[in-house]
Amino acid sequence: MAIADEEELRVVGHSLMKPDAMGKVSGQTRFADDLALPRMLYGRLLRSPVAHARIVAIDVSRARALAGVSAVLTGADLPEKFGILPVSQDEEALAGEKVRYVGDPIAAVAAADEWIAEDALNLIDVRFEELPRYMSLEEAIRGQGEPIHGRSNVHKAVALEFADSEAAIATADHVREDLVFFEGNTHLPMEQHAALAQYGQDGKLTLWSSTQTPHYVHRALGKVLGIPMSRIRVIATPNGGGFGGKSDIFSHELVAAKLAMVTGRPVKITLSREEVFYAHRGRHPVLMKVRTGLQRDGRIAGMQFTTFLDGGAYGSYGVASTYYTGALQPATYAIPAYRFQGVRLFTNKPPCGPKRGHGTPQPRFALEVHLDKLAEELGIDPVTLRLRNLPRANSRTINWLRITSCGLRECIERVVAESRFRERWKSMPPGRGLGFAVSAYLSGAGTAIYWNDMPHSEVQLKLDRNGGVAVLCGAIDIGQGSDHILAAIVAEVLGVSLDDIQLTTADTDLTPIDLGSYSSRVTFMAGNAAKTAAERARGRLFEVAARVLHCEADELVARDRRIFRRDRPEEGIAFAQAVQAAEAEGGVVATTGSYTPPRLAGPYKGSGVGPSPAYSYSAAVVEVECDARTGEVRVVEVWIAHDIGRAINPVLVEGQVEGSVYMALGEALMEEQVFRLGVHKFPSMLDYKSPTALETPVMHTYLIETIDREGPFGAKEAGQGPLLPVIPAVANAVYNALGVRIDEIPITPDKVLRALAEKARGRSPRVGPAGIPAFAFPPLIKAEIPDEWKAR
């Protein structure tokens, strides 16, 4: 760090108002659906009413003939397939031959208003030949009848082994196996996805979209529309909540663009709330088996983890999701021998994808509940068991994840002390319980979604004569505060105020690439790129200032809109003056900065998922209150500590942690995406239960700063990791309160009551899966292990 004394940080580390805050509190922030253009048409999608069928015939003539309808599209108009991952190019903007879930888009209209558009959809006749539908893992594996894609419903199956896990478990003093199920759930951002497209006579297409990944949308538009990317401009509008739900490429984005091209008029498509449920890409339902051998002292000897992912109808991020269900267990615990087998099945449901924690909350739930049970069997308290297995800072895990900073011990000690877990845990009043769990998460995926050697984040700076600083970056603020991170880092390095920064973000015509607001990558990667760009600009200013001040550049400091000598602060020039001098000398004062993560993948196939330049750590204690006559569970209080590396803005980090806790509690207790008769059971905000202000517990958030050596100012991620420990901590707390194990998320009152009834009858006080389906995993890939593990 160029700034020697961190006490002197003026912007970083302070809870300043973020640059987009006033726009948001005044209703002036323009979200995608707030945009309207002259002559704009309204687009709507016709969606499949059947779960799995061949399209025999589609007749749009009556819709086309309706007054006020400008265009009708079908799959034939957009035949090129796409998908977010290069290995899963299995989606169509509008279904061509087959529909694969209720809600799969089939046709689209553009009309003068939404009423006419609705009438037009009702005039489209589609004949289907229904195919057998697969609504569960078991049905998909059995696969009787035509598969959803290709020759089998198996989308991806992986089997990896690091050291001989079976032999390692055989040496253990105690072995336990658990079966756990995590039901799917969805992001439910408050803003429904929307896209507005405009196509000019100059052949240029512009798409405004509430997307977390404008760069990937840009690429997909080029591919599907068959026009050069240079003629396409994608502008991501501020997202009214994303949580991963807007990080894919969606039919309505491609269709709005095509409709604009066909009609020559701007076209907007805003999804209804029901359609947002069909767009989904949310949490995979995952059935899991975990088997662990422990030594008497609590050290893990070996672990085997098996996951079955119910993927829904398309690939989406599913290959990555599958690997993620196995990747991070060794980042949280020092596991000397590890086997992971995972399979993702296609089912006739809306496609699953990345939701906050992408593929890791499900195994985290399984593992932390499993360890709680193991601790009890071994007579060790659950905190001690974790402390005996901590990963080391600056180490490699058995599966080659490179750990830099690690504040897990501090996180654990903090929440345990603050909640008085050890003192209270064994003697809670009736109906009250405490639960504990920990986790790790990535600060950005170490590999891009498509293979390339280019940077993951790029930032451009332009300094104005008046002292203003323009920051251009492809990153999009989805509420997580990425605008603030960019502005704060640049302001800190250049010694200017946040007010001096002008941000232009997420506009593919204007801003250099950032891969998107997903995988908790923006602070780390765009933050590093911004820091580099700002340091380069500062370097230039210091050169000219050194000449003016007759000193060496390395004697200078930039602060309070001045550049001055560190040892003689009164000798300095105004920041704007330095910019003017630099501009007079060499023209435009503009710099760039880029961030490319180090090459981190291990020497085995599949090692691209899991590596990250740094890992965040979290620990949580949850206190619940349970009603033994109804099975209802209320979370009363949550203590959570998060190793953030450094908090660039503590209040925003706390907000990410609190928001993660909230979302975790929703998933733990009520949220579930379930199906009946082949259809989403309740695609509405009333019936999909999302916690309200009344369900909010008391939350205590502790930020642990470990100053990561590679993070910008030492920062790591905050947006996803803190969700992870909360869900298992709730389950462990319910056990502590009532003595029943609900090995199935969500923990609903009917399940709790059922487990209590089992307990009263003297049977196993548990609700959870009874088995896993028979499935032939591919042969194990026996990966080489890092040297530091070979000696063990």
Add this chain to the structure above:
Amino acid sequence: MTVGRVPVRLRVNGEDVELLLPPYKTLLEVLREDLGLTGTKHGCELGECSTCGVLVDGRPYLSCLAMPLDLEQRAITTVEGLGRPGRPHPLQVAFAELGAAQCGYCTPAMLLTAKALLEHEPAPSRAAIQEGLAGVLCRCTGYVKIFEAVELAAKRMADGDR
């Protein structure tokens, strides 16, 4: 079927407007599409999230389920009517300072609902704030920063900041 437009007079943020509207357009649609007041958001249009919340005669109201013809003599306030140019409402300042607006999408409704709450109860307890805001869903914040911002604004307003 065609349904003719009807004249409607509304008083929005203290301003009288006369419109000729299809009678089946809800207040939400009229605010956003006919009056350009896009600060009012929407999340379901069914009364299941309250993102579209506005104030009618100072009370929290769902614009997605409000019919303009029924509101002709009533005072409608949207987020655009909160604060004055260069002088944001204390709630807006507190929300901005304390990180109570993350994505900012539920924020207009949350602010207006909080304003109604504070007018009714200038120094609400945490429980009263939870009750008062229970009708507006937020998916980002976990509500904690929102509660804190309402408390801060209440305190500042009690100290004379308006």
Add this chain to the structure above:
Amino acid sequence: MLRLPRLRYVRAASVRDAVETVATQPGAMLIGGGTDLLPNLKRRQFDAPVLVSLRGVAGLERIERDDPGGVTIGAGATLDAVAAHPLLQDGWRALARACGDVSTPQIRYMGTIGGNLMVDPRCNYYNQSEQWRKAVGYCMKRDGDLCLVARSSPRCWAISSSDSAPVAVALDAQVTLEGMSGSRRVPVSALYQDDGIAYTSKHPEEVITALHLDRVPSRLTSAYWKLRRRGSFDFPILGVAIACWWDDGVVTRARGALGAVASHPVDISDYLAALSGARPTDDLLAQVAEAADKPSRPLDNADLSHYWRKRMTRVYIERALREACGLAPLQGRLSAQVRA
């Protein structure tokens, strides 16, 4: 965004005007607060080419003591006004509670007591969009032949989902209906029928103008317990309303009704007969509750499992009885349920 069908919207100048308009315009429907009707219309659950708004009718929102010492609540009174009204905080407090438990503060400022009594019975096969219902093949309540929750049933099993209705039944309230041939006053219990489609005896053009609560000879206590997942938004998946009339510490009469377990509010007063003439004890209330859940028959068309909702009936009856009888809350229940 979801839009209403293209409909005409008429503001009635008077109750009479509303009645006549609905009677003469095919398919016309009355609208009060609109918080139940408009979402249903946006989902195209029925057609209404004309809506006749009662919001402009003067005086319909009044809540006042009437001559014989009872209370008359205008049907246009908002749920919030009922919940907060000083006349309803004592013996009739269950009604205030029920109205205060409806959905969200926003909905309570908009929704009316008349509208809440007339909430269209709900079912999670029915309260869905047109495209969703098409995907499951429609149900008999709209466009289909079957009841999807009970496929062999000749009738519709949509659930009475009003919070105020079971309380009004328990309190033995009455309503005034204005129709083409004048006005009639009927007990609330006569307003409902156990059929998810033909759920009311009210004629389409009849306007509920008021809810009447009779004078209490000595002392009345009442309680309403609502089961739902979240503290706001949610419709009841069980409502238990209890009313006890007292004389010198002895119950002289007890009435009760269950909400959200059938297509109408289920009167369980017969099961409470043992309370009459008794000074309630823990054991007595437990025994009464044990038997009184018999008519609760929830089906799998609302939130959470219907087996669980059935089991909760007894628990909630006991809790409501204890509250109405002034016995301390039982140990072991959530502090969130312990009311001030």
